[in-house]
Amino acid sequence: MGMLNLVLTNVTHKPATRLYPFEIRAPFKEFKGRIAFAPENCILCGLCQKKCPPDAITVTKADKTWEINLFRCIMCTECVAGCPKNCLSVSNERVKTGAKETVKVLVPVVDKPKADKAAPSKAASSK
């Protein structure tokens, strides 16, 4: 790498860097951008909350909500691997700085038959 050679290549070629805010590289498809949540199958078991290292996920059974703090999330994907119903997945969409910090999702329904089953067992145990 002679210095003259280097100077000539750098003069004749495009710069190696990008003008960041104006020119943004599209994220790779493998990029771990954020956790995507599909609430249809969620049973509010709370395993994702238990596994989350930075405590970014909060599952509230009473309000039937699933909440993630995007700024706390470290994209380790422990929750994705641990979800029994495969509700969670990795999306390659970037979380922008200054975006809404938390995302709260209302989980539609918890299966009714399960609730029925749970009720008698509770009654049995109390007896």
Add this chain to the structure above:
Amino acid sequence: MTTVIPFGPQHPVLPEPVSLKLELDNDVVVGALPSLGYVHRGLEKFIDTKDYNQTTYICERICGICSALHGITYTKAVEKLFDVEVPERAEYIRVIVGELNRVHSHLLWLGLFADGFGFESLFYECWKYREPVLDVLERICGNRVIHSISRVGGVSKDLTKEQIDMILKMLDTVESQVKDLEKVFVNNYTVKKRTVGLATMSKQLAYEAGTVGPTLRGSGVSSDLRESADWDIYRDLGFKPVVEKDGDCYSRTLVRVKELYESIKIIRNAISKLPNGDIATPIKGFPTGEAIMRTEQPRGEVVYYVKGNGTKNLERLKIRTPTFANIPSLLLTLPGVKLADVPIVVLTIDPCISCTER
């Protein structure tokens, strides 16, 4: 009469805060006193609140440059507690990610080193060549810097055929670029003038000061944990440690340049021998007992001590990082060095202060 002047904690050549009190006689250093503790985060205590799986991610965040090998070493230590066999494919993927990590770390260091003696264009070239390595790591692991690929029991992501082709293609270009860089680091007048014969450390002194990694190998001691330690997978990959005899800043630089080729060779061999099969074994129960795991990081030997007590939290985690072992050698080589050369000598141990203070 001597004068004491502070070097750091904020200094243009230091990416991280470390303070050295330099005792000067005219402009020649006669003594140095380090003061550490500016970036202590208490991570060894913090693991009390997390279970042993979650601790992997804390260990990865000890250092931003050698994060993959911190995570791998921790998971291997915990696997020792469980006494489980990890699938071979997982081990090979760990080696590939670990060595890619070493390639980008050494390129980063070579750039910072060139910047240390004012060779700006070489600094930019090194960092330009590092970028494709980071892109490949991002496409394998999902993240540029914190890779989060190693888990207790295996790895979290498999390598696809497409990704393997991409790695091999990247290695070809990086190898030719490293050849260009090697010419400069080996032959350039400016580089030689600033580094040859500077802060020479004899083989005996390097050994007695407990030096590790490229700093030790630059003094002629053939000691590389990839060859000898608990992680024996490297033996099948045709690894040979790089050793230089002179013990000055120049030979420490050469060790790192030549290790780039060694890492590229290991990745190629690992890819050609990559076995099929699972990438993780399920782990049940909680860890008990104690274990020590040592691996070779870009900066040298890292030691992890873990102690489990049958609960989900580890009772104790102790980490000794390479820079911690290299600081004594820095203090022993600084006397006799001119003040203008101090940044170069400090950089040749590849200081990673965040690692040291955890």
